Amino acid sequence: MRALPLHDGARGLDDDCAVLEVGSETLILTHDAMAEGTHYRKDADMADVAWKLVATNLSDLASKGATPIGVLLGHSLGEDDARFLEGLSQALTAYDTPLLGGDTVASANPRTLGLTAIGRATHTPVPSRSGARAGDAIYVTGVLGAAMLGFEGASEHLAAFNRPVPLLREGQALAPHVTAMMDVSDGLLLDACRMAKASGACFKLDSETIPVAEAKRFDECIRWGDDYELLFTADPSARLLVPASRIGTVTLANTAALTLDGKALTPEDGLGYSHTNPA
Amino acid sequence: MRALPLHDGARGLDDDCAVLEVGSETLILTHDAMAEGTHYRKDADMADVAWKLVATNLSDLASKGATPIGVLLGHSLGEDDARFLEGLSQALTAYDTPLLGGDTVASANPRTLGLTAIGRATHTPVPSRSGARAGDAIYVTGVLGAAMLGFEGASEHLAAFNRPVPLLREGQALAPHVTAMMDVSDGLLLDACRMAKASGACFKLDSETIPVAEAKRFDECIRWGDDYELLFTADPSARLLVPASRIGTVTLANTAALTLDGKALTPEDGLGYSHTNPA
Numbered sequence: 001m002r003a004l005p006l007h008d009g010a011r012g013l014d015d016d017c018a019v020l021e022v023g024s025e026t027l028i029l030t031h032d033a034m035a036e037g038t039h040y041r042k043d044a045d046m047a048d049v050a051w052k053l054v055a056t057n058l059s060d061l062a063s064k065g066a067t068p069i070g071v072l073l074g075h076s077l078g079e080d081d082a083r084f085l086e087g088l089s090q091a092l093t094a095y096d097t098p099l100l101g102g103d104t105v106a107s108a109n110p111r112t113l114g115l116t117a118i119g120r121a122t123h124t125p126v127p128s129r130s131g132a133r134a135g136d137a138i139y140v141t142g143v144l145g146a147a148m149l150g151f152e153g154a155s156e157h158l159a160a161f162n163r164p165v166p167l168l169r170e171g172q173a174l175a176p177h178v179t180a181m182m183d184v185s186d187g188l189l190l191d192a193c194r195m196a197k198a199s200g201a202c203f204k205l206d207s208e209t210i211p212v213a214e215a216k217r218f219d220e221c222i223r224w225g226d227d228y229e230l231l232f233t234a235d236p237s238a239r240l241l242v243p244a245s246r247i248g249t250v251t252l253a254n255t256a257a258l259t260l261d262g263k264a265l266t267p268e269d270g271l272g273y274s275h276t277n278p279a
Numbered sequence: 280m281r282a283l284p285l286h287d288g289a290r291g292l293d294d295d296c297a298v299l300e301v302g303s304e305t306l307i308l309t310h311d312a313m314a315e316g317t318h319y320r321k322d323a324d325m326a327d328v329a330w331k332l333v334a335t336n337l338s339d340l341a342s343k344g345a346t347p348i349g350v351l352l353g354h355s356l357g358e359d360d361a362r363f364l365e366g367l368s369q370a371l372t373a374y375d376t377p378l379l380g381g382d383t384v385a386s387a388n389p390r391t392l393g394l395t396a397i398g399r400a401t402h403t404p405v406p407s408r409s410g411a412r413a414g415d416a417i418y419v420t421g422v423l424g425a426a427m428l429g430f431e432g433a434s435e436h437l438a439a440f441n442r443p444v445p446l447l448r449e450g451q452a453l454a455p456h457v458t459a460m461m462d463v464s465d466g467l468l469l470d471a472c473r474m475a476k477a478s479g480a481c482f483k484l485d486s487e488t489i490p491v492a493e494a495k496r497f498d499e500c501i502r503w504g505d506d507y508e509l510l511f512t513a514d515p516s517a518r519l520l521v522p523a524s525r526i527g528t529v530t531l532a533n534t535a536a537l538t539l540d541g542k543a544l545t546p547e548d549g550l551g552y553s554h555t556n557p558a
Contacts, residue, residue, distance in 0.1 A: 035386035
């Protein structure tokens with residue numbers, strides 16, 4: 001897809017969002033889709049699916065420090081549309097994000113649902129994945145693995161999987177202080193590896209400092225994804241106003257983009273969720 | 280969906296596009312999806328499908344007199360992705376519209392594909408569906424029914440169905456002179472009825488003046504849709520720089536929103552293509 005005519009604001013398709021300068025404003029645009037069977041189970045409550053569709057897109061805006069303007073929905077009609085609309089309304093209301101428009105189509109099952117979110121940057125330059133510099137500290141908000149446990153049915157973690165929270169305020173507070181930022185959607189290791197590669201640097205992670213929801217399943221918690229925490233790098237002396245764990249240090253690029261406790265990790269280690277390279 | 284929190288620019292979801300004021304600029308946003316089995320046949324050339332996905336969205340921009348800025352793609356992966364990318368590249372190149380971003384998802388068949396197009400208004404106020412006034416003349420560009428004949432396999436009309444042309448230049452040239460404008464996607468009668476209702480007026484159409492691709496199938500040609508011509512209203516004295524046929528006159532609202540040769544038409548007459556009321 002990189003061979004297509006790309007907008008400068010597409011950032012080479014290496015980022016979570018497009019950045020569009022319009023007059024004196026900077027808009028942030030993102031589109032995420034969810035497919036039945038891939039992103040949600042056939043028996044899922046469609047109110048949860050609608051919530052998550054909004055939340056995952058707003059999480060991309062959060063990782064750019066943006067505030068939402070509105071969304072456009074690509075909806076495939078189904079029997080449970082009333083529940084879908086209920087969850088959609090809850091999410092749009094919770095994050096003060098109005099519907100701008102969209103399209104509804106008749107389609108057979110399994111369905112694919114899409115959402116485009118548009119936001120306004122609160123800080124420029126807009127954080128990218130590619131700005132991490134040697135010497136920066138690496139941070140992550142929250143704990144990892146809760147969505148995985150929720151997916152498996154653990155009652156105290158159901159909300160983490162079904163109703164993720166886009167960290168909009170945190171992203172806005174962090175944007176002026178980070179050198180790179182993204183949300184953790186596909187697993188900490190995979191997303192950290194992507195950020196390291198985009199930045200042309202090496203990310204050295206220290207497992208003892210990575211907060212996970214279930215210690216005895218550490219390896220899975222840092223690979224499973226769907227947590228929508230913010231992963232970011234900053235000067236170690238930067239005063240951050242958002243609670244986050246320091247989980248490693250950026251170093252100059254070497255043969256490995258990512259190390260854990262000094263051991264180089266490669267795609268063969270199953271870094272996370274990927275369409276082309278499933279963990 | 281109108282019960283959801285709506286952006287002011289959503290125009291109550293009664294228009295083809297959302298209108299977003301950003302600083303001194305006016306952006307136009309639209310999202311259209313295409314589902315296999317509903318919008319295209321399983322055996323369709325995916326290069327044509329990609330072209331049409333771009334063209335139908337750009338046609339919505341055309342109806343607002345906008346010039347494209349870029350698109351975001353919601354793509355469901357499939358075996359024929361190479362052909363899809365080929366058609367996508369052709370359409371984006373033809374209309375000088377770069378890719379801003381998007382998402383690719385793994386999904387089972389049948390697939391649904393979505394596209395969000397963003398444009399910049401070239402004239403404000405941006406034409407809406409609701410501005411037609413009693414006394415205005417009603418116009419349509421081109422001929423109607425060619426896409427239907429192309430869908431059926433008529434060789435000289437294949438392109439009309441497979442590779443529709445968004446009338447971007449025409450829309451921009453018309454925008455300063457029209458009172459209402461939209462593209463004809465769901466059939467002339469249905470779209471004219473929608474415009475009449477949105478404007479709180481009656482549209483009186485004269486069948487002898489409506490240009491169709493096959494005279495003996497007139498009734499089908501004005502109902503089938505997919506032609507992406509521009510339907511608009513303007514003061515009868517307005518000097519239009521775009522070839523178009525005058526097909527009727529707007530009158531004050533009365534019991535019927537739409538008449539053809541003096542006969543009131545109702546939804547029971549099968550006005551066009553509709554998800555909830557198929558012709």
